[in-house]
Amino acid sequence: MSAVLPPVTTHAQVLELLDSVTDPEIPTVSIGDLGIIRDVEVHHLGQEIHVVITITPTYSGCPATRVIEASIRNTVERAGIQKVVIKNRLQPAWTTDWITERGRQRLLEAGISPPACCVAHSIPDDTNVACPYCQSHNTLVLSQFGSTPCKALWHCRDCLEPFDYFKPH
Amino acid sequence: MNNALNIDQARFEQLLRLGDNALILGHRLSEWSADAPVLEEDIALTNVALDLIGHARLWLTAAGQAEGQGRSEDDLAYLRDVRDWRNLHLVELPNGDFARTMVRQFFFDSYHLLLLEGLACGHDAEIAGIANKAAKEVRYHLRHSRNWVIRLGDGTEESHARMQRALDDCAPCVPELFEADQIYLDLESLNIVPEIKLLKSEWELKVNGVLAEATLQMPEILSAHSGGRQGLHGEHLGYLLAEMQFLQRAYPGASW
Numbered sequence: 001m002s003a004v005l006p007p008v009t010t011h012a013q014v015l016e017l018l019d020s021v022t023d024p025e026i027p028t029v030s031i032g033d034l035g036i037i038r039d040v041e042v043h044h045l046g047q048e049i050h051v052v053i054t055i056t057p058t059y060s061g062c063p064a065t066r067v068i069e070a071s072i073r074n075t076v077e078r079a080g081i082q083k084v085v086i087k088n089r090l091q092p093a094w095t096t097d098w099i100t101e102r103g104r105q106r107l108l109e110a111g112i113s114p115p116a117c118c119v120a121h122s123i124p125d126d127t128n129v130a131c132p133y134c135q136s137h138n139t140l141v142l143s144q145f146g147s148t149p150c151k152a153l154w155h156c157r158d159c160l161e162p163f164d165y166f167k168p169h
Numbered sequence: 170m171n172n173a174l175n176i177d178q179a180r181f182e183q184l185l186r187l188g189d190n191a192l193i194l195g196h197r198l199s200e201w202s203a204d205a206p207v208l209e210e211d212i213a214l215t216n217v218a219l220d221l222i223g224h225a226r227l228w229l230t231a232a233g234q235a236e237g238q239g240r241s242e243d244d245l246a247y248l249r250d251v252r253d254w255r256n257l258h259l260v261e262l263p264n265g266d267f268a269r270t271m272v273r274q275f276f277f278d279s280y281h282l283l284l285l286e287g288l289a290c291g292h293d294a295e296i297a298g299i300a301n302k303a304a305k306e307v308r309y310h311l312r313h314s315r316n317w318v319i320r321l322g323d324g325t326e327e328s329h330a331r332m333q334r335a336l337d338d339c340a341p342c343v344p345e346l347f348e349a350d351q352i353y354l355d356l357e358s359l360n361i362v363p364e365i366k367l368l369k370s371e372w373e374l375k376v377n378g379v380l381a382e383a384t385l386q387m388p389e390i391l392s393a394h395s396g397g398r399q400g401l402h403g404e405h406l407g408y409l410l411a412e413m414q415f416l417q418r419a420y421p422g423a424s425w
Contacts, residue, residue, distance in 0.1 A: 061223025091298035143209035144313050145216040
């Protein structure tokens with residue numbers, strides 16, 4: 001951890017840095033893969049580097065939002081950036097359509113079934129949810145609300161395991 | 170234009186109304202925490218509460234900015250007395266049994282979603298942005314409360330009777346949803362809020378459809394509550410605020 005890292009100076013390096021910031025509720029998925037980061041600006045002001053990061057909250061009341069902001073700030077400041085400004089953007093509203101392919105894969109690996117449909121092209125429809133453990137589509141919703149605002153609680157009728165489903169949003 | 174207030178004051182009032190409904194109902198639902206009939210419902214009701222409290226934070230922050238007196242979301246939530254609250258009577262109604270909570274929620278969700286969808290198409294970019302985000306969450310709330318209304322209404326003799334009683338309790342709060350004062354009409358003329366007549370007819374159409382499926386009857390409304398948006402409340406709100414505001418009243422400025 002204490003190895004001296006080369007200084008972060010470019011846009012690509014800041015993005016790479018942010019890749020290590022994860023959602024505290026789903027620690028295997030980066031906030032970039034969840035579509036939370038909307039914009040990154042890097043400004044060189046004399047010797048100083050200032051970074052402006054625009055993020056979008058997932059759910060309005062999600063307590064993870066503040067934790068994510070704090071982790072972004074810590075991560076970027078620890079890399080030697082002199083000033084970090086975090087902006088919140090509500091519009092356009094966050095959607096699960098912005099979760100990347102890698103993000104979906106990581107959700108699956110964490111035992112969370114990724115959204116079964118693209119919200120922009122259809123009315124959210126939960127009829128085709130696959131079990132993350134045995135891939136069966138013989139599944140049943142137990143509750144529309146789960147352990148976090150973004151998830152619903154499902155049950156697999158084949159392997160009988162309960163599982164989390166990331167709701168299309 | 171013969172406006173009752175200038176546009177900033179009207180926006181402030183409207184933002185308070187939106188924020189106060191969300192916060193008061195969010196608080197009511199949070200009272201179910203660790204007390205719901207089954208674990209899944211405990212999680213569902215508190216998730217809905219969390220969404221609503223999230224909306225309240227956005228609305229009240231915007232209200233404080235519209236007012237321009239430097240009041241924060243916390244100042245507005247914790248330091249206003251009962252007459253300064255702008256919420257509807259429906260949301261301050263005590264939880265009662267699970268049937269009452271679900272009918273109250275179904276009435277409010279149906280109204281809330283139509284209102285937010287209207288605001289999201291309105292001409293005020295800030296209000297439209299928050300409304301658009303909130304509407305996505307409220308669609309899940311409505312799906313949840315609607316399913317329960319049908320399941321319990323068209324359920325056992327006991328659940329049906331309780332649901333019918335809950336309708337009787339909540340019905341007097343319905344006319345207030347569609348009252349429009351001068352502030353609302355001014356904002357309506359600026360296309361910031363949806364047309365109240367349209368809101369009412371769509372609400373009735375949707376709610377009556379679900380009640381029919383649930384084999385429930387909307388009771389005749391003989392006397393109705395009114396004036397929540399102007400700060401006139403029932404006996405219940407004061408008790409709710411006493412609990413919700415206790416910490417900041419007893420230890421001003423406390424934080425963690």
